Amino acid sequence: MIKELKYLFYLIIIFFFIFFTARYYFSDENIKKSYRSISLIDDKINLIEKDLIFLESDTENIIEYVEFKKDKIDEEGGRVSRLRKFIDNSIFTAEYFGNLYKKNINKFDIYYSVYVKQIAYLLRLLGININTVPVLDIKRKKFHKIVDDRSFSTDKKIVSKIGDRCIKLFHSNRVATVIKHIPGHGLAKVDSHKNLPRITRNEQYLIKNDFYPFKNKSSLLAMTGHLLFEKIDPENNATHSKKINKLIRNKIKFKGLIMTDDISINQFIIKKTSQLTRIIG
Secondary structure, three states: OOOHHHHHHHHHHHHHHHHHHHHHHOHHHHHHEOOOOHHHHHHHHHHHOOOOOOOOOOOOOOEEEEOOOOOOOOOOOOOOOOOOOOOOOOOOHHHHHHHHHHHHHHHHHHHHHHHHHHHHHHHOOOOOOOOOOEEOOOOOOOOOOOOOHHHHHHHHHHHHHHHHHHHHHHHHHHHHHEEEOOOEOOOOOOOOOOOOOOOOOOHHHHHHOHHHHHOOOOOOOEOOOOEEEOOOOOOOOOOOOOOOOHHHHOOOOOOEEEOOOOOOOOOOOOOOOOOOOEEOO
C-alpha cells in the first residue's frame, strides 16, 4: 500500500511540474522564442535546419515548433526517455505498468491514464505529435536485456492488451504511436544496434507467440526491428525482407505505415547477410 501511494505521489508531482512548466513556456516572454506558424518556420528554417523537428499538422492544421534540441522522440519512460531535462519518469517503466496490471487492473487503468495524459500533454507543448510507443516485444529472462523492462510482460496477452490501451490513450490525447519492434524482438540474443540477431524459431511458433502482441493494432505507424528470422527469410533482415513485410500485412494484419528502427548503428544489414555496411556514427 505504501509503495502504491509512493507511485501515486510521483504521478501527482509530474502533473504539477508539467502544469507550471507549461505556464512558463507559454508566458509572454517565452512565447517569443517559439515559432508558431508555418510562415515563421519557413523564414527561420535555414538557420535551425539541424535542430528542427518536422511534424505533421495537428487537428487545427497548425504546426507549432518550440526550441527543443533533440533529434527524435522516444519517450517510453524508464531508461528510454528523451525528456530527462523536463521530467524524471525513470521509475515508470513498461514493466512497472505490466506488474500493476497483473495486481490490480483498476489501479493500472487510473495510473496509466494519468501518466499517458501528462506525457502526451508535455509532448504537444513541445510541438511533438508522434511517440515511438508501445514496445510490444515479449520479455524473456534468458535473452538480451535490450528489451527487458521496456516490455510490459512475459505474457503475450498482457503485452497485447496494454499495447491496445497505450495506443488508444495516446490517440485520444492527439499523439500518434509507433508499435515496435515489429514483428518481435524478444528472442534476440544480441543488441540489434550492434549486431544482427538471428532468430531460429519457426513461423508457426512465432505467429502464436512473438508476433501475437502486434496483431490487429490500430497504431498509425510501426517500427521494424533489425532481426533475421532464419526459418522465414534466411537472407534478408526483417527491415528489408519482402517475406516479412508480406507477413506483417497479411498475418499480423498491420495496415499502417512501416518505418525502420535506427540505422545509425555499428552494423546495419543492407540487403543480404553477406553484404554488411559499417556505419560509423
